[in-house]
Amino acid sequence: MNLNSPHDTFDVIIIGAGTAGSLLAARLSSNPLLRILVLDAGQNRNGDANVRVPGLSRHLLGNPSYDWQFQTAPEPGLNGRVIQQPRGKLWGGSSAINSHALVYPSRSYHDAWSSLLGNDRKEKARWDWDGVRVYYRRFQTLQMPSEDIRRQLKIGIFRSEDAGNEDSEQEQDLGKEDCHGGIQASFPVTPHVLQKAWADAIQDLGYNTLKDPIDGDVLGGSTTANAIDSAKGERSHAGVAFLEPSTKRENLFIRSGVLVEKIQFDENEQDGKLVATTVRYSEGHEDVTVRVRQEVIICAGTFGSPKVLELSGIGQRERLAAAGIRCLRDLPGVGENLQDHLNFGPSVEVHGDIETMDVPARDRGVAEAIKRLYEAGNKGPLAEGSAYSFSYSSLQMFNSQDEEQELAALVDKTLQDTSTAKGLRAQYEIIRRMILDPGEATATVFMTRKQRYTPSSKPAPGNYMTVLAMLSYPFSRGSSHITSASSRISPEIKFNYLQHPLDVELLSRHVIHIGHMLTLPSLSAHLKPDGNTFPDGFPRQAKEVRDIGGYLRQFAATNYHPAGTCAMMSEELGGVVDACLKVYGTANVRVCDASVIPILPRGNILSTVYALAEKGADILKGL
Ligand SMILES: Cc1cc2nc3c(=O)[nH]c(=O)nc-3n(C[C@H](O)[C@H](O)[C@H](O)COP(=O)(O)OP(=O)(O)OC[C@H]3O[C@@H](n4cnc5c(N)ncnc54)[C@H](O)[C@@H]3O)c2cc1C
Incomplete structure (x- = not known):
């Protein structure tokens, strides 16, 4: 490879055409002077039916044509x-295989994120709510449903962020001002009886606010958006929304099917910082350097x-040595601080005439009819997502004053007993505040219209809804590290799920609350009297935390939200990138994806990845 060839020299090299990488490529390549x-x-x-059709996403997971197939120890x-x-x-990366749900974080979450940066708070690289809120609208276009569907599903009013006057008509105009990005965000086209029941239940509990879900303040919920283009009945992901339209640009070059091995640096540092000069990747058996x-x-x-x-020599010195890699920068935070959202909750049997996703899973004829419906006009269950019914709840919502005090004492005592490094202590203090703040969610609770935990590989008879609590701010932390100098070997991944006692305690308390929700007439009217509950033996109305821990350990599942391994925090706290996404100790290497999120947001993280890529693009463009 002739490195002097202008064809192999670029102004910017983006490693990864995933969720964040595709968006960044689109935004940066709008400058024709940059060769990217x-x-x-x-x-x-992008044209593959399994990717395009929302209801076929189960074919993507575990399939090496779409999935890296990582697994934990x-x-x-x-x-x-x-x-x-x-x-x-x-x-499009994981946005092309995920479950589409678009959920937004809270204002104080971002304010807390910003506090982890210490004094590194430049005006143009602010990560508090005021510094980021516009980006939560920029990546998407909202496809609002009819008034009738909005009423049935109690969908919040999206308003324009910058209209200024709270009362103006423009403010109420469903966010047309700022929401004009490539991702299409839509709601159920044909509301299901259980989705309506969910929205009613949330209202009965008194926490459907009908407020704008992107305004940073919302506690409560009802029906959330999915990244689906409802006009086409197709998944809307970063590959199709951002990368594909940008391929027309002559300054953007995309090489697919190539595995990046490492970044290489100049022998001379600049002001004590490593300067990246080349990137090495393999294409089949050939090594290429750009x-x-x-x-x-x-x-x-x-x-x-x-x-x-x-692999490029930046990370924990001992780990790199063990893998046979020369350490160029000892940066202890690399690969640490791994966290994920875990969920659990019961599957409960509903009346036999309520058609849930269990029906096509069991009955080939029904599955074929649904397929034909889609083929005839991209409509029907295959054109929609599997989870729209959400709510964000705080334990404080259900507690008496005495119970609140008891919870606060328990959290404080447990945290005193848990010894931690400085960075984690700062994060724990933030999570503690979230738990004890009645205005913050401690769990996302959501409903899917199908059974889980089926004892055999075939769906059990009967139709089900599953109500799951996902712990918003887990305390447990793990790591993802290389064990070899070969880029072909997967990293060793350990989450240490439920290692922290408060994770078991808080998730169990939310599961108890699900039991209360199921007694609300709006939901219980749809449950089959004496119907089944899964997992087998799980008490539908569990009352005690001690009754739930064992089920969590056996059945809790991931929501697939791993984050945090290149955290944006001050270096003193164990961070890897600064507020401008730059890796500490380097002059020109940045990270921009879910790995920089220092603490998980209260709910699903896709919107945060898009928002941080939008913000990253502005930072890189000097805006
Ligand atoms: C099954 C599943 C369901 C989910 N459901 C939801 C949901 O409903 N709502 C939600 O908010 N979030 C959901 N998520 C999470 C969300 O999709 C991810 O957090 C987000 O897409 C991550 O974006 P990213 O840019 O960090 O990484 P990715 O989108 O994964 O992009 C990384 C890219 O880098 C490439 N790459 C990696 N290493 C190399 C290398 N060495 N050389 C070359 N290329 C490389 C990959 O091929 C990939 O394209 C889900 C995730 C999964 C997997």
Whole structure:
């Protein structure tokens, strides 16, 4: 490879054409003066039916044509279970294989994120709510349903962020002002009886606010958006929304099916910082080296980004030595601080005439009819997502004053007994505040219209809804590290799920609350009297935390939200990137993807990844 060839020299090299990488490529390539190269191990599968059709997403997971197929080491807190961690290996990355739900974080979450940066708070790189809120609208276009559906599903009013006057008509105009990005966000087209029942139940509980879900203040919920283009009945992901339209630009180059091995640095440092000069990748059996003039941006995801850094000599000195890699920068935070959202809740049998997703799973004829309906006009259950019914609840919502005090004392005592490093202490203090603040959610509770925990591989008879509590801010932390100098070997991944006692305690308390929700007339009217509850033996109205822990260890599942392995925090707290996404100790290497999220947001994280990529693009463009 002739490195002097102008064809192999780029101003910016983006590693990973996933969720964040595709968005960044689109935004940065709007400047025709920048010659940009995007590298991804996966292929362009934008036209593939399994990717396009929302209801076929189950065919993507565990399939090497789309999925990296990561898995954890046996997890001691989950009875030694090995947890599958799918990650997208295609254009659009994990946004092209995920479950579409679009959920937004809270104002104080972002304010807390910003506090982890210490004094590194530049005006243009602010990560508090005021510094980021506009980006939560920019990546998407809202496709609002009819008035009738909005009423039935109690969908909040999205308003324009910058209209200024709270009362103006424009403010109420469903967010047309700012929401004009490539991702299409839609709601159920044909509301299901259980989705309506959910929205009613949330209202009966008194916490459907009908407020704008993107305004940072919402506690409560009802029906959330999915990243689905309802006009086409197709998944809307970063590969199709951002990367594909940008391929027309002559300054954007995309190389698919190539595995990045490492970044290489100049022998001379600049002001004591490493200067990236080339990126090496393999294409089949050939090694290729490309030169970079300005920036290398790693967007390889929560497992991929720390791996690229470690293979390039940036990470924990001892780990790199053990893998046979020369350490160029000892940066202890690389690959640490791994966290994920875990969920659990009962599957309960509903009346036999309520058609849930169990019916096509069991009955081939029904599945064929649904397929034909889709083929005839991209409509029907295959055109919609599987989870729209959400709520964000705080334990404080259900507690008496005495119970609140008891919870506060328990949290304080447990945290006193848990010794931690400085960075984690700062995070724990934030999580403690979230738990004790009645205005913050401690769990996302959501409903799917199908059974889980089926004892055999075939769906059990009967139709079900499953109500799950997902702990918003877990305390347990793990790591993802290389064990070899070969880029072909997967990292060793350990989450230490439920290792922290408060995770078991808080998730169990939310599961108890699900039992209360199921007694509300709006939901209980749909439950079959004496119907089944899964997992087998689980008490539908569990009353005690001690009754639930064992079920969590055996049945809790991931929501597939791993984050945090290249955390944006001050270096003193164990951070890996600064407020401008730059890796500490380097002059021109940045990370921009879920790995930089220092603490998980209250709910699903896709919107945060898009928002941080939008913000990253503005930072890089000097805006
Ligand atoms: C099954 C599943 C369901 C989910 N459901 C939801 C949901 O409903 N709502 C929600 O909010 N979130 C959901 N998520 C999470 C969300 O999709 C991810 O957090 C987000 O997409 C991550 O984006 P990213 O840019 O960090 O990484 P990714 O989108 O995974 O992108 C990383 C890219 O880097 C490439 N890459 C990695 N290493 C290399 C290398 N060495 N060389 C070349 N290329 C490389 C990969 O191929 C990939 O394209 C889900 C995730 C999964 C997997």
